[in-house]
Amino acid sequence: MAIPQSLAPSSSSAAREARPMLRRASPSRVAATGAGATGEPARRLVAAFDPAIPLASAVTPPSGWYTDPEFLRLELDRVFLRGWQAVGHIGQVKNPNDFFTGRLGNVEFVICLDANGKLRAFHNVCRHHASLLACGSGQKTCFQCPYHGWTYGLDGNLLKATRISGIKNFNKNDFGLVPIKVAIWGPFVLARFDDFSEDTVDDVVEDEWLGSASELLSRNGIDTSLHHLCRREYIIQCNWKVFCDNYLDGGYHVPYAHGALASGLQLQSYETLTYERVSVQRCGSAPAEQEDIDRLGTKATYAFVYPNFMINRYGPWMDTNLAVPLDATRCKVVFDYFLDESLLDDQNFIDRSLKDSEQVQMEDIALCEGVQRGLESPAYSVGRYAPSVEMAMHHFHCLLHADLTG
Incomplete structure (x- = not known):
């Protein structure tokens, strides 16, 4: 609520012989569900609200905006997984090797400060068999998969892939963690799940997130x-x-x-x-x-x-x-x-x-x-x-x- 509180503080096909996708390759856009396009009922719910009607004459969005699971899937895809999202604060990554994890829709992520003090973010998913790598928050010098021991540096590079003797067409440089764009504004850590470039410009982030x-x-x-x-x-x-x-x-x-x-x-x-x-x-x-x-x-x-x-x-x-x-x-x-x-x-x-x-x-x-x-x-x-x-x-x-x- 937006009022001064007297306080201030109390989510295929068979394997091919061709080379796997490159380490930094990622889907062009993170999908909220894996289940294909959102159906007609959710689109009808969107259309039921008319933003062009002046406030004094407008009606609120229909109740289905607040109850329909398919509508939420559309929101995750088109609202939360596009553009900058607040995910934490700088106190969580104050020192080298600090990290914290989070989830938004079906996206598991980890934010960390590497040994050189560079802020980084990755999908919190092992490239071997998809186990989550880290949980909670704390300090780590590397991320070791609890499932089969594959180990990644805080720069996302794969450092060790265990028991892979005999594997063909494998280059560990192609299997680093999938990056997420990350930035800071003031005391807040922001992430962007639809942009896989690694460099950010503070002025651009400020304009995109807060505008005027x-x-x-x-x-x-x-x-x-x-x-x-x-x-x-x-x-x-x-x-x-x-x-x-x-x-x-x-x-x-x-x-x-x-x-x-x-x-x-x-x-x-x-x-x-x-x-x-x-x-x-x-x-x-x-x-x-x-x-x-x-x-x-x-x-x-x-x-x-x-x-x-x-x-x-x-x-x-x-x-x-x-x-x-x-x-x-x-x-x-x-x-x-x-x-x-x-x-x-x-x-x-x-x-x-x-x-x-x-x-x-x-x-x-x-x-x-x-x-x-x-x-x-x-x-x-x-x-x-x-x-x-x-x-x-x-x-x-x-x-x-x-x-x-x-």
């Missing part, structure tokens, strides 16, 4: 100056877009669902700005006791970076929310919390903030799961927007429609 919103976000303290404090993850029984819609309703639900939080806000000051693929919501804080001023600040910036990344910056805090689809009616939301270094020793302040944030998250989870159950009811098809507050939500739906029809 990048300057505003940089000016409002979304940078590398804060210390990563902790991570919390929630499995929520709702479609990933339900969580995003809740974030994008312009504080509409706050007085009704978050009584304690609402008392600390000046909801009449709420404003929403939209950019190419970003929307920004801002709200002032209500007058507070002196000891609370440093915690809440005077104004918060809440940025939604399409399609599923949320950045909340206020006072000494920044927290981020990443909504990762698990299936059509479940998502995982990853919260990362960052704090000004001057407050890292104030454990009472941290504990109080985390507790307050957890209360808000539990309230939002109950809301989102209730909405999902309603979306699955035969009584609901489409809804309406509140034009004065839900412009960011409509912007999100229009972006989705454009990608899904593209």
